[in-house]
Amino acid sequence: MKIRTSSAFQKKAFELRKGILKLAKMSGGGGAHLGGTLSCVEILTYLYLVHNIRISKKNWDARDRVLVKGHVHLALYQLWSDIGLIKKKELQSYGKNGSRIHILPDIKIPGSEYNSGSLGQVVGIGLGIAISSKIDKKKYNVFCIVGDGECDSGSMWESVSMAGKLKTKNLIVIVDLNRLSEFQIFKDNVHKDIEKKFRSFEWNTKIINGHSYSELKSAFKLVKNTKKPLAIIANTIKGKGVSFMENNVNWHHKAPNKKEFEIALKEYEK
Amino acid sequence: MKNNKLDFRNVFFDEIYNISKKNNKIVFLTADISAYSLPKFRKDFPEKFYNVGIAEQGMVNMATGLAMNKKKVFIFSMIPFLTMRCYEHIKINICSHNLPIVLVGLGSGLSYDTAGHSAQAIIDIGIMRMLPELEIYNPSDPTSAKYICKRVLKSKNPTYVRLDKSQQQSIYNKNETFENSFKIFKNGGKNCIISTGVMVHKSLHVIKELRKNNLKIDLIDLLKIKPLEEKRLLKILSKYNKIFVIDENTFSGGISSILSEIFVKNFFKKKINFFCLKNTQDVGNYGNREWLHKRNKIDVKNLIKKIHKLSNG
CATH class of the missing domain: 3.40.50.970 (Thiamin diphosphate (ThDP)-binding fold, Pyr/PP domains)
Incomplete structure (x- = not known):
């Protein structure tokens, strides 16, 4: 499945959001992390379905690597099924006892490059993979998607610093900057602060609207041209697409009740 | 050597x-x-x-x-x-x-x-x-x-x-094979010391000194601490009367607790004495290693005295 147009992109993002809510409802929504998943939908859709990443069920050595904050699992499972890594019917087992499809993806699931859940780790792991590609003389890219809350983590910046020094040009970090973490609201110009940090570590940076097809497109164009590691800082809206979830910290990982689910789904179906 | x-x-x-x-x-x-x-x-x-x-x-x-x-x-x-x-x-x-x-x-x-x-x-x-x-x-x-x-x-x-x-200094021959996770120094003793790392050198020193008093003691050097070859270790230890554990770590932070678990789990009933560091990060003011060992009563002189007394007891 490849998406080539803005309208197809928007349609897919809409479907994905709907699917996220349905899956969350199916399992009762515990641990669904709806807020930070809904903010990340366009970024993930662009990466997996628009950008020409090379990925397949076979874990061949030169595949592109995507290391994502596992909390966005409800979007990931659907995208992994879209590109044939897992079967669509497996999604029906989400949240059930014994299922491998659960709250934080691990390496048992094709598509997940690592056992996710511990934040502040993917840039370092990604850096190691990127250096491997250099040693092996293989050309592929390593994409790491982190949240803004994750950007508080010191171990992440240890790796950002190292990647800058090594000019690891095939390492790309995308920050899903939705301005809310579980227990804090970030200030208005946080995107500029985060950009400054990346730049001080000698990274290329690009600030975009993380819901815009054209802006994602312009940012992903830099992937090929960069001589340094690249940070795409994507301004997003937490809980995007559901009126009462947008910019509301309560929906970081809260499970909606039956009524709230129905209202949310109705918003998509009208 | x-x-x-x-x-x-x-x-x-x-x-x-x-x-x-x-x-x-x-x-x-x-x-x-x-x-x-x-x-x-x-x-x-x-x-x-x-x-x-x-x-x-x-x-x-x-x-x-x-x-x-x-x-x-x-x-x-x-x-x-x-x-x-x-x-x-x-x-x-x-x-x-x-x-x-x-x-x-x-x-x-x-x-x-x-x-x-x-x-x-x-x-x-x-x-x-x-x-x-x-x-x-x-x-x-x-x-x-x-x-x-x-x-x-x-x-x-x-x-x-x-x-x-x-x-x-090397205590093993260049041609040593190290097939197992621990090595035994057999001296024909009825009692045995278990130690690891640098304390193995100290233990050898203790054994040498005690031999002068006609007291023979064997020694086990734990080179691979985890996983330990439990069955083999217990089989060997069952032949001894008394066991002395010498370790430059705290009880719970080193080999003492590992061995205790193995002994308890396997109903291993022997007299076992542990010589290790006190359960504190303050090992005793400023001083060199020998001095710190003395402070913690794991210096050679003290070990000789204690093991000699326990062996005859």
Whole structure:
């Protein structure tokens, strides 16, 4: 499945959001992390379905690597099924006892490059993979998607610093900057602060609207041209697409009740 | 037996260097800790050597990514910073993926005698053995350090090697095979000491002195602390009357608690005495290793006195 147009992109993002809510409802929504998943939908859709990443069920050595904050699992499972890594019917087992499809993806699931859940780790792991590609003389890219809350983590910046020094040009970090973490609201110009940090570590940076097809497109164009590691800082809206979830910290990982689910789904179906 | 003293680091890293000439999978990361034998590795294998700076957690994560791509990664720092500072990173990134990364920790026990709380490593075995996938090695001399380097290179699991900062003479022959995880020094004794690392040298000293009093004592050197060959160890120990455990770690932080668990689990009823550090990070003011051993009553003189008395009791 490849998406080539803005309208197809928007349609897919809409479907994905709907699917996220349905899956969350199916399992009762515990641990669904709806807020930070809904903010990340366009970024993930662009990466997996628009950008020409090379990925397949076979874990061949030169595949592109995507290391994502596992909390966005409800979007990931659907995208992994879209590109044939897992079967669509497996999604029906989400949240059930014994299922491998659960709250934080691990390496048992094709598509997940690592056992996710511990934040502040993917840039370092990604850096190691990127250096491997250099040693092996293989050309592929390593994409790491982190949240803004994750950007508080010191171990992440240890790796950002190292990647800058090594000019690891095939390492790309995308920050899903939705301005809310579980227990804090970030200030208005946080995107500029985060950009400054990346730049001080000698990274290329690009600030975009993380819901815009054209802006994602312009940012992903830099992937090929960069001589340094690249940070795409994507301004997003937490809980995007559901009126009462947008910019509301309560929906970081809260499970909606039956009524709230129905209202949310109705918003998509009208 | 050789008389010249050698540095554990140099023996271990020289071995890595030599193997790297043939094995292109080896990558070495250090958190800004040097060793005499490292610069030549950096010079000859520039793409395989990275000094990440004082950023141990970043080093663990970088090693994870490299090992995921089939590199044999050695990571090197002082024990407290390599293990405790990075514990959760090691748990989830190295161990939950079961990556065969080698953690090389410098300064076992009171190696950093005068450096105090921050650098001493007297509880690391205790915390590291909680990681199910991790193997733990504690070489007692340069020969076993060299052998352990070869062994961890072949291991398919994550491994942790503790290197002492002191220089020591070899107690093993160059041709020693080290097939098992521990070695026995048989002297025809009815009692046996179990020890590990540098304390094996101390134990040998104690045994030599007691022999002058016609007291023969055997010795077991635990080179691989985890997993231990429990059955074999218990079978051997069942032949002895009394067992003395000598360790330069706290009780719960070292081999004492490991052995206690094995004994209790297997209804092993023998008289066992433990000589280890008190359960405190304050090992006793400023002083060199010998002085600290005296403070903690694990110096040779005290051990001779105690073991002599207990053996006759």
